[in-house]
Amino acid sequence: MSFIDRFFEVLATAPHKALVTEVERATLLPTFGAELKRLVSVARGTLRHHGVTPGDRVVVVANNSMRWVATDLAILGEGAIAVPLYARQAVVELAAMMKDADPRVVVAETEALANELRANLPNDTLVILLEALFGGHAPVDAPPHARAPSDTVTIIYTSGTSGEPKGVMLSVANVDFMLPVIADAISSMLAARDGNDDRVFHYLPLCFAGSRMVLWMCLFRGAGIMLSTNLTNLAEEMKAAKPNYYLNVPFLLERVRLGVEKKLLDKPAPIRALWEKGKRAYAKSRRGDASLIDKTVLAIANRLVFRAIKAQIGVDLDCLICGSAALPEDTQRWFEMIGIPVYQVYGLTETTAICTLDRPGKAQAGAMSAASRPSRVGKVGWAIPGIELRLGEEDELQIRGPHIFSGYWRRDEATAQTRTDDGWFRSGDQAELGADGSLKLIGRVKNLLVPTSGHNIAPEPLEEKLLRLPGVEQAVVFGHARSYLVAVVTGDMDLASLEAPLEAINADLPHYRRIRKLHVSSERLTPENGCLTANQKLKRKAIEKHFAGALERLYA
Secondary structure (H helix, E strand, O other), X not given: OOHHHHHHHHHHHOOOOEEEEEEEOOEEEEEEHHHHHHHHHHHHHHHHHOOOXXXXXXXXXXXXOXXXXXXXXXXXXXXOEEEEEOOOOOHHHHHHHHHHHOOOEEEEOOHHHHHHHHHHOOOOOEEEEHHHHHOOOOOOOOOOOOOOOOOEEEEEEOOOOOOOOOEEEEXXXXXXXXXXXXXXXXXXXXXXXXXXXXXXXXXXXXXXXXXXXXXXXXXXXXXXXXEEOOHHHHHHHHHHHOOOEEEEOHHHHHHHXXXXXXXXXXXXXXXXXXXXXXXXXXXXXXHOOOOHHHXXXXXXXXXXXXXXXXXXXXOOOOOEEEOOOOOOHHHHHHHHHOOOOEEEEEOOHHHOOOOEEOOHHHOOOOHHXXXXXXXXXXXXXEEOOOOEXXXXXXXXXXXXXXXXXXEEOOOHHHHHHOEOOOOOEEEEEXXXXXXXXXXXXXXXXXXXXXXXXXXXXXXXXXXXXXXXXXXXXXXXXXXXXXXXXXXXXXXXXXXXXHHHHHHHHHHOOOHHHOEEEEEEEOOOOOOOOOOEOOOOOEOHHHHHXXXXXXXXXXXX
């Protein structure tokens, strides 16, 4: 039985299960199995009416919703290839990817978006509204179309951080391998719970590979998923959803940490003092040199401050899962200090989203077990069962296993460049492999800065240090082919407030890795200004161009 057959089995056998729940501010809107099955059947009928046959591409450009899920399942059922795209991306960029995918049908969420797409696509491209999928045509209740293990089920376009987006083809075999692995990992993270009763909240766009695996994992397990419908109401939606866990990107966790610490400044002096003493006691406990007084202070801080903060973030949270990029160690320790373990994952779209997973057994959650954590904090986990990792030239991580994608859509040469001579996938990530098999990310091989001194410098570790400076929310280091390093930082601070902390950072660095100058910007890096990808990754070339004038002044 393929994962697609499993999905349709769940639809048929869970008529009263809330499989998809939309979260709108404080309101939960569940869709039960029977209704989801009906919507999938109706959407399959509409796809057939528009001539969709097995192997055809169907583009979906819409925000997360119950209908997004039903559309995805309908495409799978018809044997077609789903091509999900980010609804908030620039229309010109969306049109370029659609032309590359050559779809039979484009499904757009709104009339305004549909009209913009029609103006940028060939005249014979059929663009229909998402709503139009769910009425007017005879439903299809047949079993899902049979597929071979090698058949492509989805094409997910890369984020374009290092060039033109490419369509990653994932096969039935890729997903069939991955979903049981993820399901087993979730079961071990939440060993005390019944898997079918997990409260899973999801806010990241479903068009991303990691998000898709979360959705599909929930369906594979016969469990439900709660979807954010408006990121501007995220805090309110999380309180309503009361999740046991959810997938994050480092950017959000950084924002949560900064927000909490900013609110603490307005608390009474005794609370602030206990917070600071508790943090110091936690640090000593983590190092293993806490005195009896430290342990007492930590116990009091945990009971009076840390637990209250955790309750504000998520009263029912068992853990957080973080991917997309390496999470700064300070942030991971901060969350674990207040009693929320953060489990990191690592993977690429080309590896069906996941290569490594953290192991909860490596440490227990909660502030009182801090000394046991250094083995996993700062790492992105261990290789999932069934795959192999090794390091190549320049410590590039190379991967082998049944989860490696079949290739880029219509780009054989680009596909070949991702393989070594002996068939391993070249990730492009620079990494360290510990003696215990744990993986630590250093940065992207192509991001290496080579200043005029000739040294190879990964910017990511330096950016992580800058993110510890007071008020800094985002940081990007530059200096390739220049005589020294500089950085652009964004946040709520001024340059004068950063001079002494920056000097302290530089004091521990060799001369060639010191950051000589900063440009402080009140303008955040966002997908809208072209500086971030849709899943919050830095678009370094775009950022360099965006701040070209400021960078030239730093080097004047």
